[in-house]
Every structure is written in structure tokens, then in C-alpha cells.
Amino acid sequence: MASKKLQLLMLGCLVSPAILQAQSLKKEYIRWHNSEGDKLSATVNVWNDHGKVTDDDNFFISRVKPKTRFRNQNTQVRTELTAENDKRLVAWIPFNNPETNALPDGVFDSEVFSLWSYVSHWGDWTAPLGRIPAALMDVAHKNGVAVSSAGTVPFGGLNDDWNRELRNIGLLDGNKLANFLYYFGQDGLGYNSEWREYGSITERLRNKHIEVNKLLKDKNPIFENMWYGLTGDNGRLSYTNTLDNTFAKTFGDNENKAFSLFLNYEWNHPQRLATSVDNAKKMGRDPLYLYAGVNMQGGEPRTSSWSLLKNYNVSIGLWGAHSKNMFWESRNEKGSSEETMQRSYMLRTERYFTGGTRNPANTPEVTNAMKYNVDNKEWHGMSTWMTAKSTLSWDLTNEPFISYFNLGNGKFFNWKGERKNNNPWYNIGVQDYLPTWRWWFSSELLGRSVPESGLDAEFTWDDAYVGGSCVRVFGSNANEYLHLFKTEYNLKEGDVITFRYKHLSGSGDVKLVLTAKGSEKQAINESAFELIKNGQEIDDERWIEKSFIVGSELAGKDLALIALHFENTNNINMYLGECSIVRGTATTPQKPNFLSAKLLSFNKAGVDGKLIFEMINKKSGNEPCYNSDVNVSLFKLWAQQEGAKEPTLMGITTSWAGMFYSIPLDLTTSSTKVRLGVSAVSLDMKHDSEIEWSVYMTTPAYTYNDAVHCSKNIxxxxxxxxxxxxxxxxxxxxxxxxxxxxxxxxxxxxxxxxxxxxxxxxxxxxxxxxxxxxxxxxxxxxxxxxxxxxxQITGNETGALPQIQSLTANGSDSRIDVQANQAVTMAYTGRPANGKLSRGVNLKEKGFVFKASEVGLSSNKQAWTMSFWIKFNSIPTGGVQFLDMRDQYTKWPQNNWGCFWSSYYPADKTLNFTIRENRNGGTPEQKQNWSVEFEPGVWSHVTITMEKASNGVKEHLYINGKPATPKSYDYLGKGPGLVKDYINTTAWWDNNHFMLGFGRHQIAAIDGVIDDVKFFDKQLNDTEVEANMLSNDKNAANLKAFWNFEDNADAEHKFASVVAGTNVKSYRSGVEAGAGEGQGALVPVEPIYEAGSPFISGTAFSVETKASWKTRKGSFTEITGNDLQGSAKVTYPTGGDYTVTLTLENSYGKDQRTFQVIHIDATTGINETSTEEVKAYTVNDDILVDCAQAGAYTFEVYSIDGMQVLRNNVNVATGNTVRLHLANSGVYILKVKKEGKTLRTVKLIRK
Missing domain, CATH: 2.60.40 (Immunoglobulin-like)
Known part of the structure; x- marks a missing residue:
């Protein structure tokens, strides 16, 4: 039986999507070029003439010097990989969305690529030649990855625009071009070289790049130009797919390097690869700078690709597609909520680069498939061919190593564990150094033995120490290692190693593991680096800091590995918030120098703004100045409304420019003026410069929001x-x-x-x-x-949104005082909220399908009617596939559009329906646009009828039993209203399926719930359509199929029609990719049952209200409750003030209330006491003392009669816990001293 998953059912009032849209980057906010349409040559000339391209140049200048990668074979997953066969990878693909690229934005759902350790070069396909957002270069440079822009020249003969531009690049002064690229931090230029020309344009272009390569050889070791292997040395198209004489000059010899060669997609023949490798060696070039091209969009090469590539020292080049990369483009495959899409994107990239297991230590066998989806579990991964590279090897005297596991986006912004604002944000440039191998779990240190079911790790956006994300580790296992960072830092005595975590639940022993170069598999004094002790108190609200001072055991050694060792874990759930190594105290940077500030827009969400600044430095001419040159790690961005007591920390950036989105304003005050500020943060993240402020600026004209809303969903x-x-x-x-x-x-x-x-x-x-x-x-x-x-008003019998009417503790609705371990009875009352209603199926972007022939269709020109109830959970901003009829396994592109197809476009509230005249491409299509408005959370009844006439067919649409308004048509002419002519269609495939909400190329599937799907083999008239909307008649005339979902699907996840005498089945469907583009087999997937339409009869879905309780440090027992009343008992082992939060939740939503305050007296029971510096408590036979500050401590324990039973002198590092063992039960006094001064005396009971 399928599990019932309760989801939010939004009824009541619809809410306009405009309410939910975050402030985002607009085209006019940041100026890319001096003049619209400028290309590289014009941009270089403007910069040389004026010293800048635009006033927004700081958004395009990298402030992070490219780091150097190192090799250590002993910390590789695959030790057989050497410098000779360790493949490189170029991702010659777009970044994020084409309109914004990698510029800072106010949209959480933006691309945060994070597998940099497997990438050598990112060719930003949608960054125009010579202009790359600084944020992308900054994060790539931290990881030793080159970034280039792309000249996306169209296929064929050069058009006038590109003919002129390529000529101009060839005529540029080489020094000027080299200086331009070096100053802005660009690591190469890439050309979609699939042109043909006869005027030596290609030759001059090649020679210019040879010149620039020589000029930048010593300045930028990772500089690399990219060339697509279709245009040969002579400027003509070539399809040899090989490094041969056709591309010899383009590739160049060791003294005249021009480009790295991206081989066209038919390289997959042994002779071609062997010839390419041999020729590269003869030319004195490393064959790893030959990239075997992979068309991710088209699935090319189609055969003998990966299994062949492993035998040749040729690298890997990814392409696809023109506007969005394939990881990013269809990330909505598991749902369209922003966080779901972020998780899907993360899983897609993790599986693609580290294999279907997401663990490079146990990747699946090599396959020739070309997949990149979330469930790509059989994929071998790029880690099969290459090591995970690391740059973590610099001199810690110059710069500390710090990672907060921040991805560079978030639903909120935290700084050092404190919430600073709740705005969504995006800045890939502030992404931290992330775990090197991702996620290398094993039973042995640096081992390849991976437990079948053990621990797991993921990024989460639910919490953060700095930024908007952190790492979550969870699961159970007796003994397992998680390898975090590959390093080569030379440690010195006094260096401080800090690890910060939050322990949410579960138990286990967790230690920090450090190993040295030359002894990589031997943990150094592991017991001294304890993080969590099994059975210790859990505080899920506090980030725990553990600091360790490097002593003689580590000093002078090269740190090779940072890992975590988990033992005896039982459902452990913890967040990782910081891993750092700091030497000494960093210099506090100077205050930034203000250049310009501007407020850009103003609406109910707040104010958008832009700030540009500089750091005073001693660099001259065209020499770039990096943040490390001016003692800066990053910059804090501040905003303050005139009259406000404190400024708001809006975010952080590595650029010398900042974007501000949705600065919050108090609209009730007399002034709405705002000032923008910036401060520089030291390299050790501990000291800030003064804030440099703009003047208070008048806000722009207010942009009104005309959207309306309702106070209740149910x-x-x-x-x-x-x-x-x-x-x-x-x-x-x-x-x-x-x-x-x-x-x-x-x-x-x-x-x-x-x-x-x-x-x-x-x-x-x-x-x-x-x-x-x-x-x-x-x-x-x-x-x-x-x-x-x-x-929408729904009946009481269908249930209601829960409401908490009262919440008490021991009968009181205000503060109570009790002793430790004394049970407190929590109780509540609520309103009637349970009920029963019809049951629907949540599509969750999987689609609902049935075979057309099984409901009596044998052609595309028969009369029929299909009706259903639908409620969208969410609606993306682009198009949504509605109802199609097609054969998914026929060839491309017919498998994408079929006989007819329809899409809903929320931007202009249009449902577009297209019927094709025949199966061939380029044939006439009848297009009808209907005026329709679907809103998330609102149930609508949809009926589509197909009218048959002697000369063809055309469709009609009804919404909630009434004819929809025809908007316009396009067939045998264009016009408003309903199309007049019928289309005599012959488009048909015997394997046609009706596909509701299934999705299509670049068109989203439906994220929504359906109910009461019916199919008639006749065209219902207006009266019949209206009557059918609320009818539950299983014997209606001409009814061929009816799925009401009141009965469960069968073992194959298929639903039987409830119409007597029919055997047609339907199902929620996924697709199993086939060999050709777009091809796939329809695969039934388990249905997700949810509340159906409340306007039709049904009892299969029960609305049940559940109570859940949450508190800090307390334990709940005897939990009972329903919608009307309930209770639970809670006990606390330690003293303090606690709150208890009750949540009542059912499938309609939830209500929450928090009780304030339960005060626990700390004088009896198992006690806890704390000051700023120490916190003491008992666990079983031990006293545990958390020490916030480092120092020399003395711990004395006395019996109740004054006899000293224990004394320990301990040198404690910051955040460490000291364990004192009590052999016998009784009452004890603990005295804690630091450097001779008594910090705390506390009474403890050991039971």
C-alpha cells in the first residue's frame, strides 16, 4: 500500500504570484558594456582609452588571485592516476540564467556549482567574449580553476558582425589585450569555431592568441584559450574529429601554444584518439589539453564513448546548451519549489562528478550512457577519470584557511551564527572552500571500503554559521570516516585549529582526524581531538566551537588530511559550520574608499541599491590588486534607514562593489532615506574596518504592487x-x-x-x-x-485548518517554576479540524498518462472529452505542459510534441493548444489561445472537448463548467477569438498516450494534485459539461474511463477505471531514457495520495490533525492528542528557562503556539550551571565541563562533607570539554578555577 504523504492543501483564497516574487537583478542595474552590442575589440579599446569599460567594472574584476593546485598521490581515491593520465575537464557551458549569469542577485534559486575540485576550466558560454562576472572568477580562482568567456559565433559563413569582430581581434595590440585580460582576471578566451571564411581571419586570430599566451605565461599559469574543433587552421570547416594537420597550428607546439582543442563529438574511434595523443606529444604539448567533446544536450557521442575514453590520455569537455547548462535547465524534475530545485541541482552535479553513489570511493562501473538527472545512480562519475584537486597548501602566515561550508546563496543571511536578515540572496563569489572529494565515506581512513548502509552528508539551507547554508551529516554506523579536506599546510606551534558544529539529535562519538604528509593513513593523537562524546547533552540551538592548539605532535609537519571519525553513531544528526586553521592575529584592514552609491528601486519588499568602492593600494598601472594584497578576506554590506538606531548587515561580497536587494524599511517613520555602507573584514574573519558610508539618499519613486490576498487559506x-x-x-x-x-x-x-x-x-x-x-x-x-x-468555501465535513485555542503548562498559561527532572504537563485545546474528503494524486511533476487506443482512439480526428479536477501546488514563471497526446518513444522532435500539445503560460494567463496537421516537421499547426487563470492552491475543474466535423477537428475548453474565453488563434490566418477552420489532421502514432502534466523540453511538468479524471468517446455539450463537473456517476453515457483514486493503485502502481466493463489503466509516470534524443519508456511510479477536490463526494482521504512538541534539552513522554485536545509531559535534566512550542498540523496546514516560560531550578537533580566561560553538567558517571575560553584550569570536586575527592589541572583549548569521573553516587561540589581565579562553584548530584 502506498504511503500517505500529507501536503499543504491551499484553499480559501488565492494569492497572486507577484506577492511571492523576490527582488532580483534587473538589466538596468549593472552595465556590462560601454555601448549596447559592444564586443571584445571595442571593450578593450574603451578600457585602454578611458581606464574603464563602465562605472560598474568592479562587478567584473576578480579580486582573488588564482590558487595553485598540488598533487599528493597518497590522498587520492584512485592512486593509479598520475600527472600523465589524470584527466582535465572543461565545463564549456552556461552559468546560471542567461539574463543574470553569475552577478549578485536577490534570488535564492540561483546556480551554486560546487564540484570545483573536478573542473580545470569553466568556459562561461553566456558570458560575452571579454566580460565575465567577478563572482564566478573569484570562486573558481580559490579552487585553481580557470574561467573564460565565449565568442558564440553561429555555424556557417561568417555574418558581417562576427566577420568584423574577428578581424578586429586579430588587429588588436597584443599587449593591450593581454593587459586587459590580466587586469580583469580572465583566464582565457573561447571560440565556438564552427565558421568558414576565406580571408585569413582565422590565421590572424590564431597568431594574436599565440602572442597573448606568451605575454601571460608567467603572469597567469592557468591561462588557457578554448577552440571548438570544427574550424581548421585554414578557416574552413573540418570534420576529422582529430588533432591532425587540419588543427596543428590551432593547437600549436610547445613554443607557440594557441588554443586547447575541444574535439567535435565523433572522436569516439580508437584510431582518432590514438592519432590525437601521438600528434600532441610530437608537438611537445600535453595531450590532456585535448578535450573529448560531450554534447550533454544531444547525448553525443551516442556509442562507445566513456568505455573507450578510459584508454587514452585525453581530457573531457562538456557542452550544453546555449542558454542554460543541462544540470541547471531541468532541475525541476523533483518539484518546482526553490529549495527542491536547489537540492535536485546539487544531486545532479554530485552524481555526475562523483558517481551515482555520490562517493568517489565506490563508483559504479563505467557506462556509455549520457545522463545527468537526479536519480543517475548507475553513473560512473567524472571521478572515475580524474582526481579531486585541491589548492589548500599556501603559507598560513600569509592567509589562514577558513571554511564555513557556505555555498553562496540562502533563504536568509547569517553571520557567526546570528540571523542578520531574512532576505533571499545569491553571490557565488563568497562560496567557501568545500569538502574536496564529496562525500568520501569509508570504514577505514583513506579507505575504499564503504558500508552498504551508513552515514550520509548533504548541504542544507535550513541553518548556517556564516551565509545561508552548511553541511549536514546524519545516520547510524559503528565505525566510519568522512574525509573533508585534502591539504598540504605546513603547521607551526601555536596554530589554532577550530571546528564548529551543531548537534541536533542522535548520539555517537565524533573526533577530528588529522594526518601528516608521509603518514597519511595514521591519525595523529586522535583522542585529543574529541568533538562529541556518546551520551553527552544535546543543545540543538547552539553552535559548539572546539579549538585545538598545535603542539609538538603536529608542529613542523605538513597537514595532509582533515577528516571526521564517527563511532557508535545512532541516528546522529549534526551540522558542520566551520573548519579553520589560523596562525597568529591578522591585520585589521583599512576602511574602503567610497566611489558611488545609488538606490535603484523601491516597493513594498524594500529598496534595491548599488555601492561601488575601492581599497587604497600600492599597485600601479594595469597591475591587478587582490583582496589578500590589502589584508581583506571579504566585505560586509550595510544599509541603514535614516533615524534607525542600528544598521542592517545585508550580505557579503568579495568584489569591490555590492548589490543590495529588499533593504527593509519602516514605512511608518517620517523619513525613507537610506544610506549604504561597506566594511572590510580581516583575513582571519575576526576584525572589521570602520564602515564607509554613503550619504543618506532619497528613495526612488515607489512601485506599487496591485496584487490582492486573503488572510486565510482554508x-x-x-x-x-x-x-x-x-x-x-x-x-x-x-x-x-x-x-x-x-x-x-x-x-x-x-x-x-x-x-x-x-x-x-x-x-x-x-x-x-x-x-x-x-x-x-x-x-x-x-x-x-x-x-x-x-x-473557495468548503464544507465542515472535509476538515479545517487547525487552530490552537489554548496552551497551558501544569494548568497555567504563564510562567511556572519547577525542579529539574520534575514532569510538566503540557495541554492544549483546538477547534474541530478533522474530516474526510475525496482523494487525489499529487503529480509532483511526474505526469498522469494512459494509452489513447485503450479509450477507443485510433486516429487524431475523433470526437472525445476529457475532464479532471486540478490544483497547482506551484506554478513556475515559464510555461507548464498541460495535456498532450504523443508517443514518447518515436524519434525527436516528434516525441516532444506529438499529435497535439498544450501549455499554460502564467505570465499572460494563456493556455495554448496546438494540433498538428501531420507527423512531419514543418507542417501546418492549428494554434488556439485561451484566456485562463490558474492559481496555486485553488481547485479548478477543466474540461477539454474535441469537436469533429467532416473537414477535421478543433478543441473547446471549459473551466469550472463554463466555456473558457477564446483569446486568439493562428491557423489559415490570425485573429481574435475562436478559430473558425477545422484542421484535417492525420498525425497519429499507435503508441500514443494522453499525457497530463508530464512536461516537455524546456516546458515544466505540473506540480499539482489531480482528482476525478474522466474520458468520454463523444464531445459533451455545454449542459453536459456543467453537469459532469460535480457528477460521480460511473455509468454515464459514453464514459470510457473514470479514475477517482478512491481505491489504491495495483502492485504495478496503475489505477483501474471504475467504469464497469472497462480495463483501461492509468498511472503516474516517469520516463526511462532511451537511446535517441528525447526518447524514453513510460514507467509507472508510486502514486502520492493527497486530499482531493473538496467539491466532489469521496471519503478515501482522511484529514487527521497531529500534534508535535519541541523544546530545548527536554524529553517528552505520554504524548496524546487530536484536533480538539491533547497533552504531553516534558522533563528537563538541567536548570534554565525553557520554551515549549506546539504544532498542530494536518493536510491543510498548521498552527503553532509557544509557551513562555518554564523555569527549572538548578539546585537539585542532575544539575547544569554556566557562566560566559564555563558550563558544567553530569552525564551518567561523569561531570562534563565545557570551557569557552582557552587557559590553565583547575577542577576540584568535594563531597558534601567538604572532603576533596578529585583535583585535575588541565591546559584547555577554546571550546574543549573536560571530563571528570565520579565513582560513587552522592552530592558533590564542583569548583572551577582558571589561572588561580575561581570562576564557578556548583552543587551536583550523581544518582
Whole structure:
């Protein structure tokens, strides 16, 4: 039986998507070029003439010097890989979204690539030649990775634009070009060289790059130009797919290097690879600078690729596609919420680079497949061919090693464990050094034996010490290592090694493991680096710092490995927040020098702004100045509203420029002026410069938000709710709620919002708003707008959103005082919220399919009707596939569009339906656009009918039983309204399937719930459509199939039709990729049952309210409860003030309330005491003392009669825990001294 997964069912009132959109980077915020359309040659000339390209240059200048990678065979997963056969990898692919690339943004769901240790060169395909966002270069340079831009020249003969530009590049002064690239931090230029020309353009271009390579050889060791292997030395197209005489000059010999060669996709023949390797060696070049091209979009080469490549010392080149890379483009395969897409992207990249196991120590066998999806579990991974590279080897005197495991994006921003703002953000440039191998778990240190079921690790965006993410480690195992960092730091006495974590739950022993070069498999004094002791107290709200001072055992050694050793773990769940090695005290940097500031936009979310600054330095001319040159790790970005007591830390950056998104403002104060500021942070992250502030600036003209919202998601008959504008500054309007008969049931005049309880009947209610509507220019016009089915009232029998009506502790609703280990009875009351209703299936972007022939279709010109209830969970900003009929296993592109297809576009509220005339490409299509508005959380009934006439067919659309409004058509002419002509279609495949919400290339699948899917072998008329909407008749005329999901799917995850005498089956479907592009077999996947439409009869889904309790350090027992009442007992072992949070949750949503405060007296029981410096508590037979500060401590334990029973003198490092053993039960006094001064005396009971 499939598990029931409860998800939020949003009914009540719809909310406009505009409410949920974060502030984001707009085109006009950052200027890429001096003049629109400038290419490389013009950009170089402008920079040489004026010393800048635009005033926004600091967004494009890297401030991180490329780090040097090192080799240590003893810390490789595959020790057989050497400098001769350790493949390189170029990712010649786009980064993030084409409109924003890697520039700082206010959008959490942005690309944070993190597997840099397996990449040698990133060719940013959507960065125009000669212009790359600094943030991308900064993170790549930290990891020793080169970054280049791309000249994306179209295939074939050179057009005038590129003919002129390539000529101009060849005529550029070589020194000027080299200086430009070096100053901005660019590591090469890449050319999509698939052109043909006859004027020596290619030759001059090649010679220019040979010249530049020589000029930059010593300045930038990772500098590398890329050339696609279609245009040969002579400027003509060549398809040899080999390094031969055709590309000899392009590749160049050791003294005249021009480009690295990206071989075209048919390199997959032994002779071609052997010839390429031999020729590279003859030319004195390393054959690893030949890249075997992989077309990720097209799945090329199609055969004999990976298994052949392993035998030749040729590297790997990834391409695909033109605007978004393939990891990023379809990351919505598991759902469209921002965090789900981030997790999917992370899994896609982890599996692609470290194998289907996400562990390079046990990758699957080599396959010739070309997959990059989330469940790519059989994939061998790039780690099969290459080692994980590291740069962690510099002199710690010059720069410490610090990682906060921050990816460079977040739903909030934390600094040193404190929440600074709740805005979504993105800046890939501040990404930390991340675990080198990702995730190398094994039963032995540097071992390859991996437990079948053991620990796991992932990045999480639920918490962060710095930034918006951290690493989570979780699971159970008796003995397992997690290898974190490959290093080669020479340690000195007094260096401080710090590890910071948060222990959420579970138990186990966790130690930090350090090994030295030459003895990589031998942990150095592991017992001295204890992080967590089995059975110790859990504090899931505090980041625990453990610092260790390097002594004689480590001093003078080269640190080779940082790892964690887990023993006896039982469901351990912990976050990793910091790993650092710091030598001495870093210099506090000078204050930045202000250049310019500007406020860019202002709306209800806040203010956007831009700040540009510089650091005073001694660099001259075209010499780049790096942050390390001015003692800076990064910069803090500040904002302050005039009159506010404290500024807000908005984020961090490595660039000498900062973007601010959604600066929060108090709109009730007299001034909305804002100033922007920046401070420089020292290399050890411990000291800040003064803040350099702009003047207070007047905010731009306010941009009004015309969206409306409702105060409740679930509304019952007669229940009070509120409707109004989301924007508190909006002007007043007139409001009317109408029932399905068009009658007014509630209204308000001249208000920004109104409250009503007048809706007594179950059903949908339209909202009519008459008020100001603003265009993009800020101009307003009074208009009447109607929001269909804005309010949905559902019956009491279907359940309700939980409400906590009271919450008490020992019968009190305010503070109580109790003793440690004394049970406290928590109790609550609530309103009726349980119920029963119809059951639906959550598609979660898997699609719902059934075979067309099984419902009686044998051609695409028969009459039929299909109807269903649907509720979108979320709607992406682009198109959403709606209903198609196609054969997924036919050839491309027919398997992408089929006989007919439809898509919903939320931006212009249009459902587009297309019927194809025949199966061939380029044939006429009948396109009909319908005016439709779907909103997340709102149930709608959809009916599609196919009308058959003597000369063809055309479709009709109904929403909630009423004909939808035809918007426009395109067939035998264009026009408004409904298409007049029928299309005499012959498009048909015998394996056709109806596909609801399945998805299509660059069109999202539906993330939503469906219910009561029906198919008729006739065209229903208007009256029949309306009657069918609420009908549960299984014997209706012409009904060929009916799936109401009241019964479970069978063992193959298929649903039987409930129509008597039919055997047609449907299922929630995934796709198993086939050999050709777009091909795939439809595969049934387990259905996810959820609450169905509340407007139809059904009882299969139970709405059950569950209570959950949460508190710090306490233990709950005797938990009972439902929607109406419940209780639990909680006990605390240690003294302190505690809060208890109750959550009541069902499939409609949840309600929370927190009880303040339970005070635990610390004078009896198993005690805890703490000061700023020490914290003492008992665990079983031991006293544990956490010491916040390093120093010489004395610990004295006395019996109750004053006899000393224990005394220990211990030199303690910052954050360490000292364990004192108590042999006998009784009452004891602990006295803690530091350097002779008594810090704390506490009474403890050992039971």
C-alpha cells in the first residue's frame, strides 16, 4: 500500500504570484558594456582609452588571485592516476540564467556549482567574449580553476558582425589585450569555431592568441584559450574529429601554444584518439589539453564513448546548451519549489562528478550512457577519470584557511551564527572552500571500503554559521570516516585549529582526524581531538566551537588530511559550520574608499541599491590588486534607514562593489532615506574596518504592487476572513464578492482591505476589485478586475485548518517554576479540524498518462472529452505542459510534441493548444489561445472537448463548467477569438498516450494534485459539461474511463477505471531514457495520495490533525492528542528557562503556539550551571565541563562533607570539554578555577 504523504492543501483564497516574487537583478542595474552590442575589440579599446569599460567594472574584476593546485598521490581515491593520465575537464557551458549569469542577485534559486575540485576550466558560454562576472572568477580562482568567456559565433559563413569582430581581434595590440585580460582576471578566451571564411581571419586570430599566451605565461599559469574543433587552421570547416594537420597550428607546439582543442563529438574511434595523443606529444604539448567533446544536450557521442575514453590520455569537455547548462535547465524534475530545485541541482552535479553513489570511493562501473538527472545512480562519475584537486597548501602566515561550508546563496543571511536578515540572496563569489572529494565515506581512513548502509552528508539551507547554508551529516554506523579536506599546510606551534558544529539529535562519538604528509593513513593523537562524546547533552540551538592548539605532535609537519571519525553513531544528526586553521592575529584592514552609491528601486519588499568602492593600494598601472594584497578576506554590506538606531548587515561580497536587494524599511517613520555602507573584514574573519558610508539618499519613486490576498487559506461557511491589497501603501478600492450566480454576497467601498463572514454556502466566489492599477512606468488607471474563484468555501465535513485555542503548562498559561527532572504537563485545546474528503494524486511533476487506443482512439480526428479536477501546488514563471497526446518513444522532435500539445503560460494567463496537421516537421499547426487563470492552491475543474466535423477537428475548453474565453488563434490566418477552420489532421502514432502534466523540453511538468479524471468517446455539450463537473456517476453515457483514486493503485502502481466493463489503466509516470534524443519508456511510479477536490463526494482521504512538541534539552513522554485536545509531559535534566512550542498540523496546514516560560531550578537533580566561560553538567558517571575560553584550569570536586575527592589541572583549548569521573553516587561540589581565579562553584548530584 502506498504511503500517505500529507501536503499543504491551499484553499480559501488565492494569492497572486507577484506577492511571492523576490527582488532580483534587473538589466538596468549593472552595465556590462560601454555601448549596447559592444564586443571584445571595442571593450578593450574603451578600457585602454578611458581606464574603464563602465562605472560598474568592479562587478567584473576578480579580486582573488588564482590558487595553485598540488598533487599528493597518497590522498587520492584512485592512486593509479598520475600527472600523465589524470584527466582535465572543461565545463564549456552556461552559468546560471542567461539574463543574470553569475552577478549578485536577490534570488535564492540561483546556480551554486560546487564540484570545483573536478573542473580545470569553466568556459562561461553566456558570458560575452571579454566580460565575465567577478563572482564566478573569484570562486573558481580559490579552487585553481580557470574561467573564460565565449565568442558564440553561429555555424556557417561568417555574418558581417562576427566577420568584423574577428578581424578586429586579430588587429588588436597584443599587449593591450593581454593587459586587459590580466587586469580583469580572465583566464582565457573561447571560440565556438564552427565558421568558414576565406580571408585569413582565422590565421590572424590564431597568431594574436599565440602572442597573448606568451605575454601571460608567467603572469597567469592557468591561462588557457578554448577552440571548438570544427574550424581548421585554414578557416574552413573540418570534420576529422582529430588533432591532425587540419588543427596543428590551432593547437600549436610547445613554443607557440594557441588554443586547447575541444574535439567535435565523433572522436569516439580508437584510431582518432590514438592519432590525437601521438600528434600532441610530437608537438611537445600535453595531450590532456585535448578535450573529448560531450554534447550533454544531444547525448553525443551516442556509442562507445566513456568505455573507450578510459584508454587514452585525453581530457573531457562538456557542452550544453546555449542558454542554460543541462544540470541547471531541468532541475525541476523533483518539484518546482526553490529549495527542491536547489537540492535536485546539487544531486545532479554530485552524481555526475562523483558517481551515482555520490562517493568517489565506490563508483559504479563505467557506462556509455549520457545522463545527468537526479536519480543517475548507475553513473560512473567524472571521478572515475580524474582526481579531486585541491589548492589548500599556501603559507598560513600569509592567509589562514577558513571554511564555513557556505555555498553562496540562502533563504536568509547569517553571520557567526546570528540571523542578520531574512532576505533571499545569491553571490557565488563568497562560496567557501568545500569538502574536496564529496562525500568520501569509508570504514577505514583513506579507505575504499564503504558500508552498504551508513552515514550520509548533504548541504542544507535550513541553518548556517556564516551565509545561508552548511553541511549536514546524519545516520547510524559503528565505525566510519568522512574525509573533508585534502591539504598540504605546513603547521607551526601555536596554530589554532577550530571546528564548529551543531548537534541536533542522535548520539555517537565524533573526533577530528588529522594526518601528516608521509603518514597519511595514521591519525595523529586522535583522542585529543574529541568533538562529541556518546551520551553527552544535546543543545540543538547552539553552535559548539572546539579549538585545538598545535603542539609538538603536529608542529613542523605538513597537514595532509582533515577528516571526521564517527563511532557508535545512532541516528546522529549534526551540522558542520566551520573548519579553520589560523596562525597568529591578522591585520585589521583599512576602511574602503567610497566611489558611488545609488538606490535603484523601491516597493513594498524594500529598496534595491548599488555601492561601488575601492581599497587604497600600492599597485600601479594595469597591475591587478587582490583582496589578500590589502589584508581583506571579504566585505560586509550595510544599509541603514535614516533615524534607525542600528544598521542592517545585508550580505557579503568579495568584489569591490555590492548589490543590495529588499533593504527593509519602516514605512511608518517620517523619513525613507537610506544610506549604504561597506566594511572590510580581516583575513582571519575576526576584525572589521570602520564602515564607509554613503550619504543618506532619497528613495526612488515607489512601485506599487496591485496584487490582492486573503488572510486565510482554508475557509468554512460563516467563518471570518480578510481580503485586501498586499501593498500597505496602495490607494483605496471598491471590493465585491459574488457567488456562482453572480449575486453580491459581500462588499466594501473605499478601503484597502475588508473583513467579512457573510459567505454561508460551499462553493467558489469571484472577487471584483475596482481601483488603481499601475503600469511599468508607474502611471495609474482606475480599472475593474475580476479574480475568478478567488474565495473557495468548503464544507465542515472535509476538515479545517487547525487552530490552537489554548496552551497551558501544569494548568497555567504563564510562567511556572519547577525542579529539574520534575514532569510538566503540557495541554492544549483546538477547534474541530478533522474530516474526510475525496482523494487525489499529487503529480509532483511526474505526469498522469494512459494509452489513447485503450479509450477507443485510433486516429487524431475523433470526437472525445476529457475532464479532471486540478490544483497547482506551484506554478513556475515559464510555461507548464498541460495535456498532450504523443508517443514518447518515436524519434525527436516528434516525441516532444506529438499529435497535439498544450501549455499554460502564467505570465499572460494563456493556455495554448496546438494540433498538428501531420507527423512531419514543418507542417501546418492549428494554434488556439485561451484566456485562463490558474492559481496555486485553488481547485479548478477543466474540461477539454474535441469537436469533429467532416473537414477535421478543433478543441473547446471549459473551466469550472463554463466555456473558457477564446483569446486568439493562428491557423489559415490570425485573429481574435475562436478559430473558425477545422484542421484535417492525420498525425497519429499507435503508441500514443494522453499525457497530463508530464512536461516537455524546456516546458515544466505540473506540480499539482489531480482528482476525478474522466474520458468520454463523444464531445459533451455545454449542459453536459456543467453537469459532469460535480457528477460521480460511473455509468454515464459514453464514459470510457473514470479514475477517482478512491481505491489504491495495483502492485504495478496503475489505477483501474471504475467504469464497469472497462480495463483501461492509468498511472503516474516517469520516463526511462532511451537511446535517441528525447526518447524514453513510460514507467509507472508510486502514486502520492493527497486530499482531493473538496467539491466532489469521496471519503478515501482522511484529514487527521497531529500534534508535535519541541523544546530545548527536554524529553517528552505520554504524548496524546487530536484536533480538539491533547497533552504531553516534558522533563528537563538541567536548570534554565525553557520554551515549549506546539504544532498542530494536518493536510491543510498548521498552527503553532509557544509557551513562555518554564523555569527549572538548578539546585537539585542532575544539575547544569554556566557562566560566559564555563558550563558544567553530569552525564551518567561523569561531570562534563565545557570551557569557552582557552587557559590553565583547575577542577576540584568535594563531597558534601567538604572532603576533596578529585583535583585535575588541565591546559584547555577554546571550546574543549573536560571530563571528570565520579565513582560513587552522592552530592558533590564542583569548583572551577582558571589561572588561580575561581570562576564557578556548583552543587551536583550523581544518582
Amino acid at each position: 475557509i468554512k461557511p460563516g467563518e471570518e476572513f480578510k481580503v485586501g491589497y498586499v501593498d500597505p501603501r496602495h490607494s483605496e478600492a471598491d471590493w465585491v464578492l459574488k457567488n456562482d450566480k453572480g449575486q453580491t454576497v459581500a462588499s466594501s467601498t473605499g478601503t484597502k482591505e475588508f473583513t467579512t463572514s457573510a459567505l454561508k454556502e460551499v462553493g467558489n466566489y469571484d472577487l471584483v476589485v475596482t481601483g488603481d492599477v499601475h503600469n511599468e512606468a508607474g502611471e495609474k488607471e482606475r480599472k475593474e478586475r475580476t479574480f475568478k474563484a478567488f474565495v
